[in-house]
Amino acid sequence: MAVKPSAAIDAARLRRRLFALFLDWLTWGYVAYAVMYFLQEYWWSRTLYGFYNPLTLPGWGWPAAVLGTLAMAALCELTGYSLGERALKLERREERPLSREELLTGKAAGKPFWRTQWGVMSILLLALTVALGWHVVKISPEALLNPSERAREMLGEIFPPDFRYFFTPDPAFELRGFPYSILNLMVVTVFMALLATVLGAAVALPLSFFGARNIMGVSPAGWFVYGIVRGFFNVFRSIETMLWAVVFAIWIRWGSPLAGIMALTVHTIAALGKLYSEQVEGIDPGPVEAVVAAGGSRLEVIRYAVLPQVVPSFWAFTLYRWDINVRMSTVIALVGGGGIGDMLFYYKNEGEWALLGAVMATIVAVVWAMDYLSGRLRERIV
């Protein structure tokens, strides 16, 4: 086995230390930002001016902040108090013989993480983050504990819910000229989720093999296709279902269930495709080798060596996605995707709290039932 020359090792170590320095710099930048934020909230605005006034830095402020944090990071790096080094596992722990006493009492294992310098620093950073977040989001317990007048009124009317329009269509609520009942729309909604899951899985299944490194990584052309398919999965998955619904609602028609199905399907393809292809990448390569050695083609490898290994997890992921799609389909109407949400938001806007209560109760019951069903199915399969 060839040994790497020590110059290469030194260069690699230097790169890692520079990266650790960069991480420390980011950390100190974050601390500096938090300090400035609190300064503005309390001291600057209230003490100096007596009213809210944004903090403005003098011209030399930005370079000073950048250099100051860099200096702090460098200081940490030199004195060994560097979180970045710890994160990259670049500790400089000296090797020394351990005494029998240390081995016996467990002192040899070292202090628990939260009692080390890094542990203390991490806890302080976490506390800072919570404090900062609290002020940025303006969390106020009083507002949470004292609901508005309207909320009291609404809660009073929502119980008991009014199931008058469960079977009979509500004449006041019309979609494209037709009145609907809760049951009508709930059926539409469940089928939206079902169709989107089935269609999405059917497309994701073949695609996922093109997005698996161990299947495609045999030729440059294969790598190319792999890159494209993986890119498609990542980009389309990062656009949330609700955003896809906006796109399709404009494309097809506002409030059409087809728009909802399309939005759910597109996101399902990308999400399931990624999960599927990761399963394909995680298979035992042994059977693949055996099928190839027997003269099997690429398709035969997939059929005989890959599919049998991934089918159970494919089912589990598909059922999991079905859960997500059922929940998503109940609110997708908010952005024009159709389904029971149309009714939900109609009653909300009209202030028909008792009728709204009935819709919500139905949604909860159906979502719970579907969750239970898919959970039982998943138990059976895995």
Next chain:
Amino acid sequence: MAEPYLVVEHLTKVYERGHVVALKDVSFEVRKGEFLVIIGLSGSGKSTLLRCINRLIEPTKGRIFIDGVEITKLSPRQMRKFRRRIGMIFQHFNLIKRATVMTNVLTGRLGYNPTWKTLLGIFPRSDRELALRNLERVGLLEKAYVRADELSGGQQQRVGIARALMQEPELLLADEPVSALDPATSHSVMQYIEQMNQEDGVTVLASLHFLSLARRYGTRIIALKDGELVFDGAPEEIDDRKFKEIYGEEAEEVEIR
């Protein structure tokens, strides 16, 4: 003398990652019907050598001839067709665990059937009959429709042998076929391989861990050390000095009977 069946010429394999040289200029010849055993420490290149012969691993340099055909020159399509003639069994059996024994055995026939048929799971009646005969031969007929992962290790390796038999091979590559098995089962598996060699005239290349097994079953032994061929000769020629040369000074021979 007859033309050698398998010729390996100056075979070298370098793994790009980590710049590991797995095989260094290995050359040897095998006659038809030989039972050649490859010995050597873990990591000495035995598996790489076997996998170069059916090109599961692409050699970096060198040529390999089987029955006069330079297989290192074949296109992927031609190679796939040629692999029908080369059976292989593996250390960890490499069965499809969730499929039945029958399906596993039939995969040995994939190279003989058109892909569109096998994708639908259709195999000719003659293949199914052959599968049953081969299962009978390894004593697993009644297990034909049991899931492969329900079998014991020895039984799984026998399924592996039945699968290799399905190819009606001329050459069998056995990559440490018994190192995952206990001594008693090891012999039963080795005897099936010996039977293939003696009754069907299959040329066998097997890598083995135990020298005692190598001596008992091999007609000839080659030894690899750090990717280099360090011994090529009859089993009796390996004396204590040779043994230490192959396995290192500290090694002691362990018998498995």
